[in-house]
Amino acid sequence: MNIRDLFEKPIDRPIEGVIKADDEEHLINEIEEYIVTNEVSKHLDTFFEAYNSSGSAQGVWISGFFGSGKSHLLKILSLVLDSREINGKPVGDTFSQKIDDEMLRAEVDKAMKVPTKSILFNIDQKSDATTDVEKDQILLVFLKVFNEMQGYFSKPYIAQFERDLDNKGKYAPFKEAYEKQTGQSWETGRETAHLLDNEEFAKVYAQVVGGSEEEALKVLDRYQESFSLSIEDFAQMIKDYVDKQEPGFRLNFFVDEVGQYIADNSKLMVNLQTIAESFATKCKGQAWIMVTSQEDLSKVVGDMASVHKETDFSKIQDRFPIRLNLTSSNVSEVIQKRLLQKKTGGAVESDLSSLYVKEQPNLKTLFEFVDGSRTYRISDTEEEFCRTYPFPQYQYDLFKSAIEALSRHNAFTGKHASVGERSMLGVFQDVAKRIADRPFGSLGSFDLMYEGISKVIKSEHQQSIKLAENNLTDKLAIRLLKALFLVKYLKEFKGSPRNLSILMIDQFGIDLSAHETAVKESLNLLEQNTYVQRTGEFYEFLTDDEKDVENEIKAMEVDDATRNEIAANVLFNEIIRDTKIRFQENNQDYLFSRLLDSTLIGREHELAVNLISPFNEHHGDETVLINQAMGKPQMLVLLPTDKRLLGDLTLFAKTDKYVRQNNTSGLADSRRVILAEKGNQNQQRKTDLRQRMEHLLSESKIIVNGSTVQGLPSDARSRIIQGFDHLVRYAYPNLKMLRTVFAEDSVRRVLSDDGDDLFKHDEDTLSEAEGEILTVVRRKQGNGERPKVGTLLQDFSRRPYGWYQAAVMANLAKLYKRGKIELRSDSNLLEGSVVIDHLTNNRLFNNTIVSLQTEIAPAQIQQLKTFHREFFDESNSGNEAKDVGERFSEKLRADIEALKVIRAKEDAYPFVRQLDEPIARLEEWSGKPFAVYLNELSSFKDDWLDDKEDYFDPIRKFVAGSEGKVYREVRAFITENRENLPAFPLEEATLKAFADNDSPFRGSLLAEAKSIVEKLKVDLAQQLTEIRKDAEAQIAKTSANLETLDGFSTLGEEEKKTLLQTSESALARIRDTQVLAVVRDSLRNYLTDGYQAQVSSLNQLVASKAEASGVQEAPAKYVTKTSISINFPKPAIESEADLDAYLESVRQAYGEVLKENGKITL
Structure with a gap:
């Protein structure tokens, strides 16, 4: 059984993949074979619901990718709505019977009853290339097809002439007369009537319309000169036409490939928008515009608005509210149902089922793309497998994406390059026809798709393929070249040998290993002959311009040094990355020389990492390489073989040089695009080189001093770092003298250490590192040198030591701390914190001299x-x-x-x-x-x-101690009681002598003073209590006498309180003080002055009250006895006679007071 035997209908029957707008053939076949898919059914429901309503919607935008069936759907709608009959049968009835949904079928039948005229045209085909006014292009196309629909000429001014004749009823007579006069119909003659046959035209016109022939000669000139048309005029013309038709009539314009025609021309878009608006305004839903476009309307408007920000495109979306977008699922369903429908029952169904059962476990292995490519569907059910056979499932989406990408890169012919010239249906049929006679189990390989679109591919894109067909005998190579062309611009497809071998599978049961080997050989052949280019593992088709560039790149000259520099940059700067590597045992970084094939890259250091590349002249001869490195402090890194590495590095260098030299301002745009792509590809090539070289490093053999280092990790960078540890141990055997890890602050910590077992002050217990430094210093001094810190640091950083700065400085600090060395700067001996500065500040190292310390017994x-x-x-x-x-x-x-x-x-x-x-x-x-x-x-x-x-x-x-506390207490007692101590003269003298003594801490002075203070505290308290008690009693008694005086009882409470405040104040002073003299003085002052003041205040208060009450007689005044002056001449009473005399003087003085109405207080 062959492939052609599988299908229900002949695979090679005529199928119009895309129905041309002016195609009048095979219409019945088109309608009968049209597949109403699930997606189309939903769109039809949306369309007919709007079409049958009385709403304002009158614009339809049908979008879809190449071959999705949008033009076919447009044609079908134009036929159905036109109520057209073929062979006596309405086209719409045939279409309606294909619809399963009863409600949708009813909507279609309803629409078919509306009197309608459809005008179907491809706008690019109808466009006049000579039109000068860009903004009127779409208007003139609409006018042209409208005129043609009415039988008028395509040239607008002649059509206007015809219309005017028609309106006057003269058009039919004119045509008859013209044919009689010229022997040809007017439809034929009007092509030349204006320019070549104007005299014949004038005779007929004068005959039918009237007037002279001379005037008739100018008629068409006047029409041509005066012709002008605005969109509003055109809309009125449409309205006039519609109004002449039967009620409810509609005129529908079906415009194919509008999106492709407009492209990014904002003026054309606005032109279309204005026509739609004018139709809406003038025709009130009786004139519709239905268009197709590869892009969705929202995307077209969005893209255009982002470029032409000054223009408002929002209205066009309102004019085309009905948007039908056809997807890949729609075209896949059409292909499978219309083209690949299988016979049911019998051997076909059985054989397909058996084939699926057999191959189902292998489908993923056969058809799953790798290496970062997009993942495509793989048939996962028997039903799906049978529907799509003999095409692998991936081809539907991959081919659709490939054609879209080619279209975006202008790979197809035609002014507006619509890829709709060939539908996917047509391409799949072409492939099916090519494999129709192959045995069952065969497959349509992807390269065969090329043949289905080759007629619409621009010639410049086919030259490479034609050249290969003429010069190469390897048929697989030619097939690969065609497939590579198809996926040329498809970013999501990676052209690795594995993925390309999938595209070439043309039958089940293929030996995949042998097949992929053959693919690789053919790819190498194509690369050698510059049909394709390889970037890493990925191959890409080269256009003619790209081939020229590729050949020019290959002709570039680059030297080995440039190539090695690139390799070294990738290996050292991008993979290893570090200029120094950390030794894991002490966490210190060691600089190293970078060597590629024993050639120094950059600055030289004591240690070295020598990478031996696959293109080294001694690669593979370890003995020679080891002998060359023996005894040197370097780590040999032997990279494994990579046969393509040298060529790829050279190609990268050549491409980089070429792009830089040729990227000039005067470069043609096409060449500039190629250069940019070459630059991008070269970056991908560099990424691939990096990955490969990283892999080589991860599998490298590392040799130190002739011995292979074992047990290293597979990670490239980690492998180098751990291998470097072995190099450090070999190059610096004395590094093990450092028994501890030192840090930057070790010097400060050593010099500030109070000392523990860090320093056992016996030279025998010096650390090995300290002893080594002493030995070196001693030797240098013996040779007459004055070693400096900087010199010692340099000496011990080299072989065989490899000591790092913190270790050298810390050990010098330890020796200094032990007293084994002295440090001097400008002949000055360094001590204290200055030493820290000279062992931590790099600028002071070369000015700091180290010498052995003089020995002390x-x-x-x-x-x-x-x-x-x-x-x-x-x-x-x-x-x-x-x-x-x-x-x-x-x-x-x-x-x-x-x-x-x-x-x-x-x-x-x-x-x-x-x-x-x-x-x-x-x-x-x-x-x-x-x-x-x-x-x-x-x-x-x-x-x-x-x-x-x-x-x-x-x-x-x-x-x-406690004595100090006692001393302070004694001094405090003396200070606090200096006014009381005179009452104790003996004790006062003893304490004063103690306070002035310079040695109170000697002998028993403090004890004696303490004893006196303790006794005085008791005596003083007792005495103070006694005199305070007596004073309080006297004040209380005197104050009580005051209250018995005449007039006191007449005082108010506040006046009494104020008067007695003097007594209270005296009592408060006595109670608060700790000084004996203060108690006595307070009592005396009150009895002499305070009480007198109280009596005086009482007299004044009483007098004031008497005066206020109107009493004429002045009240008596109280006088204290102490305030009365006694006139007695002697200072003392010495006899009875003196006593009598004194008493007489008292009597006389008191009597005077009484005579003055006074009263004497006792």
Whole structure:
């Protein structure tokens, strides 16, 4: 059984893939074979519902990709709505019977009853290329087809002449007369009537219309000169025509390929928009415009609006509200139902079922694209497999995408390059016819699709294929070239050998391995002959211009150095990336030289990574390469073989050079596009090179000092980094002397360390690294050198050490801390924090000299440690001379500061003034180099111990202990009771002597003073209680007397309270004070002055009240006895006679008071 035996209808029967707008043949066959798919059915429902309604919608925009059936649908609608009959049968009835949906069929039947005239045309075919006014192009096409529909001429001014004759009823007589006069019909003669046969025309016109022949000669000239037409005029013309027809008549314009014709021309779009608007305004739904376009209306408007921002395109969407978009599923369904419908029952159905069962497990293996290509559907049911056979499922979508991409790149012929000249249906039929006589199990390979569209492909795109057909004997190569052309601009398809081999599968049961090998060989042949280009693993068709560019690229010259530089850049800069690699054991970075095939790339360093490429002259001969590297501190990285690497690197270099040299301002646009694409492809090529070289690195063999490094990871960068660890260990054997990892702050931490087991002050316990530095310094000094920190750093960073800066500086700091070395700058010995600066600041390294420390006898060290313990009462934990001396110096500074703190407490402890001289003696030695304390201990030892015994210890103990607290309490008591102490003269004298003593911390002075204070506190409290009690009683008694005086009872409460406030104030002072004298003085002042003031105030208050009440007699005034002056001449009463005399004087003085109406208070 052959392929042709499978189908229900003959596979080679005539099928018009796309119905041309002016095609009048095979109409019955078209209608009968038209497939109303599910998608078309939905669109028809939308259309006929709108068409049959009384709404304002009168524009239809049918969109779809190449071959989707949009033009076919447009033609079918024009035939159905035109109520056309063929062979006595309405076309619409045949169409209506194909619709299963009863409601939709009813809508179609309803539409067919509307009297209608359809004008179907391809706008590109009808367009007049000589039209000068761009904006009127669409209007003139509409006018042209409207005129032709009425039988008028295509030239608008002649058609207008005909219309005018028709309106006057003269057109038919004119045509008869013209044919009689000329022997030919007017329809034939009007082509030349104006220019060649104007005299014959004039005779007929004068005969029929009237007038002279001379005037008739000018008629067509006047029509031509005066002709003008606006869109509004045209719309009125349409309305006039419609109004002359029967009621409800509609005139429909079916315009094919409008989207392709307009393209991105905004003026044409506005022209179409205005025609639709005018139809809507004038014709009120009786004139419709239905168009096709490859693009959806929203996208067309959106794209155009983004370019022509000054124009408003929004209205055209309102004019075409009915939008029918046909998708790939629609065309696939048409192909399968109209072309590939299989016979039912019998052997065909059985054989197809068996074929599916057999091949179903292999379908994914056979037809699944890889390498980043888009994934296409694979038949997953028997029913789907049978529908699509003999075409693999992927071909429907892939071919559709390929044709769209070719169309976008202007690969097809025609002014407006509509790919609708060939439908997918036609192409699939062409392929099916080519394989019709092949045995069952054969497949239509993708390359055969090329033959179906070759007639509409521009010749320049076919030259390469024709040249290959004439020059190559490899048929598979030619097939591949055709397939590569089809997918040329398809970004989602990757042209790898595997994917291209899928396109070439033309039968089930193929040996895939052998098939793919054959494909690769044919691809290599095409590449060698510059029919295709390869970017990495992907192949691409070359146009003629691209072939010229490709040949020019191949002719470019690049030297080995350029190629190696590119390879090195990818390997080192993009894959390894680092200029230094971290040694994992100490986390330190080591610079390395970059070598490619033993050639230095960039700066040279002590260590080296030498990448041996596949194009090295000794590649594969490990013995030679190892011998060349033996003894050198370098890591050999042997990359595996890659036969294409050299060629691809060279092609990348040539392409890069070519693009840079030729990308000039005067370059043609077509060549500029190719250059840009070459640049993009070269970037892809570089990406592929990077991936391949990364893979080579991941599988490389790494050799250090002749030995292969084992156990390395497969990741390229990690492999190099871990291999580098082995190189560091080999190149720097003395690196293991560093037993710890040092950091940037190690110097600061070492020099500030208080000392623990970090420093065992015996040279035998020096670390190996410290001992090595001492050895080097000793050797340099023996050779008369003065080694500097910078020099030592450089020496120890090289082989065989490889020490990093932090390690060298930290070990120098440790040696300095141990007292093994001295550091000097400008002949000045460095001490303290300055040392940290000189071991951490790179700018100071070359000005810092390192020398061995002068040896100090162990006895001296021991003596200072002993004194340290005696003087400071703590041991010195140092062992080395420097450490012991520095610890002594640090403790001395701390001790001085502590003593100064005590000295500052002079207010509380006046006797600390005597510390001044002992402190000064300590400060004289503070801050000296550590060796001074070791060498000159005898100069200060005795004095310091005396001061310690006489001053430091007793004063520190006194001030810090409980005695200091007692001392402060005694001094505070003396200060607080200085007014009370005179009452205790003996005790006062003893305490004053204690307070002035410079050595209260000696003997029993403090104890005696404390005892006196405790006794005084008791006596003073008792005495104070007694005199305070007596004073309070006297004040209370006197105040009570005041209240018995005449007039006091007449006072108000506030006046009484104010008057007695003086008494209360005196009592408060007595109660609050702790001073005996204050109690006595307060009592005396009240009895003499305070009470007198109270009495005076009482007199004034009483007098004021009497005056206010109108009492004429003045009230008596009270006078205190102490305020009455007694006139007695003697200072003392010495006898009875004196007593009598004094009493007489009192009587006389008191009598005077009484005479003045006074009263005397007692």
